[in-house]
Amino acid sequence: MKILITGAQGQLGTELRHLLDSR
Structure with missing residues (x-):
């Protein structure tokens, strides 16, 4: 579960x- 969330x-x-890069 933790791996999926990460x-x-x-x-x-x-x-x-x-x-942010597109900005």
């Missing part, structure tokens, strides 16, 4: 970074 958080972080 994976989801990592995906969200990557998407957020992409949005």
Whole structure:
């Protein structure tokens, strides 16, 4: 369970970074 949550958080972080880079 913890691994799944960590994976989801990592995906969200990557998407957020992409949005910030696009700015």
